[in-house]
Amino acid sequence: MENTYKLGKKMKNKDVFVEKLRSSGLRPTKQRIQISELLFDRKNTFHFSIDHLNNLLKKKTKIKVSLATIYNTVHAFKKKGYLKEILINREKSYFDTNTSDHHHFLNVKTNELIDLKNEDVEKIKIKKNLPGKKIKSIEVIVKVENSN
C-alpha cells in the first residue's frame, strides 16, 4: 500500500482509501474506510478471520459495523483482488492482505500463519502434467509445531 501525493501534499490515509474504494467502484462508506484502515494500513502482511476482524473493529474503533457488513466488505475486497483467501481449516475462513503468490507456515496449535517469501522456497517443479489441464496456482502449507 504505497502512499500517493496530491497537490504536493501527502494524502491522509483516509483519502488514500477513499480513492482506492472509489476507483474500484465501491462507495467509500465509513464502514469500508474503517475496515480498509484496519486491514491495509500496516507494515506487514495481515492474516485474519472474520471473527478476528470483528473483534478488532469492536476494540479499536468507535463506529459499529454489523457482522453482515464485515462479510460483505471482505468478500467485496476479495473480489477486487485486495484480499486472498487461505485454507487452513474447515471451521473458519482466513484471509491474507498479501495477494501475491506466496506460501505459508502454519502453526498447527495456534492456527497462526506466517508468510514464506518466494525466495524462502525453492521453486516447485511438478514433473507430471494432466492432459487438457493447465496449472492455475501452486499453494504450499508448511505445518509447524514446537520443537521442544
Place this chain on the structure above:
Amino acid sequence: MENTYKLGKKMKNKDVFVEKLRSSGLRPTKQRIQISELLFDRKNTFHFSIDHLNNLLKKKTKIKVSLATIYNTVHAFKKKGYLKEILINREKSYFDTNTSDHHHFLNVKTNELIDLKNEDVEKIKIKKNLPGKKIKSIEVIVKVENSN
C-alpha cells in the same frame, strides 16, 4: 490393502476388514465393515466427502447407515490413521484413503482431486526456518483448470 492368508486359504475381504477393525480396537459392526469395503477395497486411492460416501452407501448397499455413523466411522478411521483429511474448500471436509505423504492436483471447477506421486514433485526445500519450531508436514495443492 494387501490380502493375507489363513490356514492356506485366501481370506475373504470381509474377514480382512474384521481383523483390521478388531486389531484397531474397533468392534467389527456391519456398518464399519460395509464402509471399509467401500473405501478400502479398491485398486486406486479414493477421495471422498461425507456426502459422497453417504450416497455410495445408499446406492451400493442394502444396509442402512445413519449419517451420524458415517461421521463417527470416518473420524474413527482418521484417528487410527486409515484416512487423511484434505483441505480443499471450507464448505466440506474431504478425505483420502492414501495416508502416505503426497500432494494433490485439484480441479477447481469440479473439486476433483488427483494424487501426485512423490516422484512427480521435485523435493520441496524450505530455506527459512522458524526458531523453536519444527516442520511437521508440507502440503502442496496444485490447482488446475481446463486449458482450452
Place this chain on the structure above:
DNA sequence: AATATAATTTATAATGATTCTAAAGTAGTG
C-alpha cells in the same frame, strides 16, 4: 446359551459459520 457390560448406532436436537432477506439509511447526481 442366557446374562451382563460396554461399545455402537441412531434419530433428532444443537451448534456455529456463513448467507439471505427486506427494510432503513446513505452517497452521488443533477
Place this chain on the structure above:
DNA sequence: CACTACTTTAGAATCATTATAAATTATATT
C-alpha cells in the same frame, strides 16, 4: 433538495458438523 442506486443492518435461514440420549449390538462372563 430530491431522486436513485447502493449499502448497511438485524434477524432469519441454511448447511455441514457435532452432541445427546435412548435403543441396539458385540463380546465377555457365568
